[in-house]
Amino acid sequence: MSGPKGLSNGEVPPQGVSQPVSAAPVIDARNLSIRFGDVTAVNDVSFHLDRGELFGFLGPNGSGKTSIIRALCGLIPLSSGQATILGMDVHRHAAEIKRHVGYMSQRFGLYEDLTVQENIRFYAAAYGLSTQALTLRIEQILELTSLGPYFTRRVSQLSGGWKQRLALACAIIHSPEVVFLDEPTAGIDPVARRSLWDLFFELSAQGVTFFVTTHYMDEAERCGRLGYIYLSRLIALGSIDELRRQPEANPPGASRINLEAPSIALLLPRLRRFPGVREATIFGRAVHALVEDSALEPLHAAFPQLSIRNLQPSLEDIFVTLTYHIMKGEQG
Numbered sequence: 001m002s003g004p005k006g007l008s009n010g011e012v013p014p015q016g017v018s019q020p021v022s023a024a025p026v027i028d029a030r031n032l033s034i035r036f037g038d039v040t041a042v043n044d045v046s047f048h049l050d051r052g053e054l055f056g057f058l059g060p061n062g063s064g065k066t067s068i069i070r071a072l073c074g075l076i077p078l079s080s081g082q083a084t085i086l087g088m089d090v091h092r093h094a095a096e097i098k099r100h101v102g103y104m105s106q107r108f109g110l111y112e113d114l115t116v117q118e119n120i121r122f123y124a125a126a127y128g129l130s131t132q133a134l135t136l137r138i139e140q141i142l143e144l145t146s147l148g149p150y151f152t153r154r155v156s157q158l159s160g161g162w163k164q165r166l167a168l169a170c171a172i173i174h175s176p177e178v179v180f181l182d183e184p185t186a187g188i189d190p191v192a193r194r195s196l197w198d199l200f201f202e203l204s205a206q207g208v209t210f211f212v213t214t215h216y217m218d219e220a221e222r223c224g225r226l227g228y229i230y231l232s233r234l235i236a237l238g239s240i241d242e243l244r245r246q247p248e249a250n251p252p253g254a255s256r257i258n259l260e261a262p263s264i265a266l267l268l269p270r271l272r273r274f275p276g277v278r279e280a281t282i283f284g285r286a287v288h289a290l291v292e293d294s295a296l297e298p299l300h301a302a303f304p305q306l307s308i309r310n311l312q313p314s315l316e317d318i319f320v321t322l323t324y325h326i327m328k329g330e331q332g
C-alpha cells in the first residue's frame with residue numbers, strides 16, 4: 001500500500017487514507033455465505049470490483065442484497081467465505097475499513113429535528129474528522145451536492161430528493177474510496193434520481209468505487225457492471241452486453257418479439273395461453289414476448305391483426321428469463 005491519495009476535488013483525505021495496489025480489486029468477495037439461524041440470506045456469492053467501478057446490484061426483496069452490504073461493511077459476520085476491501089479483510093480489519101468506506105443504508109438515519117449542517121457535522125464527528133478537515137470538506141460537499149441553500153434548514157422540511165442528497169453527503173463526508181448505497185433513490189422522482197446518479201458518476205470518475213442496489217431498471221442500465229441475486233444466489237454478473245449474451249437469457253429455439261395491435265392489453269391473456277408463448281408482458285402499447293420459434297407462424301395465423309417484430313432483450317427481460325430458468329430448475 002502506498003501513501004495518501006486525494007479523492008474528491010484534489011483534497012487530501014483525513015487520517016492517511018492509503019491507496020490499494022492498483023491492479024488488485026477494490027472489493028474482492030469470495031464464496032460469501034451469510035446465515036441467520038436457519039435462514040440462508042446469502043449463498044456462495046463471489047464477485048470483485050475494480051477502482052472507480054459503478055456496480056449495480058439487483059434482486060427481488062429478501063434476496064440478500066442488504067445482507068451482503070452489511071457483511072462487507074463489517075456490521076454482520078460472514079458465515080463462510082472471505083472478503084477484502086482495499087486489500088483488508090472485512091472481518092479482521094473492520095475498524096480500519098470503516099474509515100475508507102461510506103455506507104448509505106436503505107433507511108439512512110438522518111436527524112429530522114436537526115438542520116442539514118448539524119447532520120453533516122454529526123456524521124463528520126462520528127467519522128473522526130478534525131475541525132480543520134471538516135471546514136474544507138463541507139465546502140466541497142455543498143458544491144458537489146448543491147445543498148448550500150438548504151444548509152440551515154431542518155431536515156424535516158426537506159423533500160425526499162434533498163434528504164437523499166443529504167444522506168449521501170453524510171455517507172461520504174469522510175471522503176471514502178468505496179461507497180455502498182442501498183436503494184439510494186427509492187421513492188424519489190425521476191429528475192431527482194437523475195441528478196443523484198450524476199453525482200455518483202462524478203465521484204466514480206474521481207476513482208470512488210460504488211456498489212449500488214436498486215430496483216429500477218433504468219438505473220441498472222447506467223451501471224458499468226451488474227450483479228443479479230435471486231434466492232440468495234448470484235445468478236448473473238457482468239456488463240449489460242455480457243448479460244444479453246448469456247445462454248440462459250437467450251433460450252435456444254425461442255425469439256423475443258414485440259407485438260402491437262389496437263387494444264393489445266385485451267389480447268394479453270390469450271397470448272399468454274397460446275402454445276409456445278413462454279413469457280408475455282405489456283410494455284406501453286405493445287406486448288413483449290418470448291416465443292418458441294415454432295409458434296411464430298401459428299401466432300401470426302391466429303392473430304392476423306398483430307404486427308410483430310424482433311426485439312433485443314431488455315435488462316428486465318433478461319432478469320425475468322433468468323429467474324424463470326432458476327424456478328423451473330428448482331421445480332425439477
Ligand SMILES: Nc1ncnc2c1ncn2[C@@H]1O[C@H](COP(=O)(O)OP(=O)(O)OP(=O)(O)O)[C@@H](O)[C@H]1O
Pocket residue numbers: 036039040041059060061062063064065066067068106
Ligand atoms: N438480522 C436478520 N435476522 C434474521 N434474518 C434476516 C436478518 N436480516 C435479513 N434477514 C433475512 O435475510 C434474507 C435477505 O434479506 P436482505 O435484507 O439481505 O434482502 P434484500 O435483498 O436487501 O431485500 P430488499 O430488496 O427487500 O431490501 C431475508 O430472508 C431476510 O428476512
Ligand SMILES: [Mg+2]
Pocket residue numbers: 065066067106182
Ligand atoms: Mg435490502
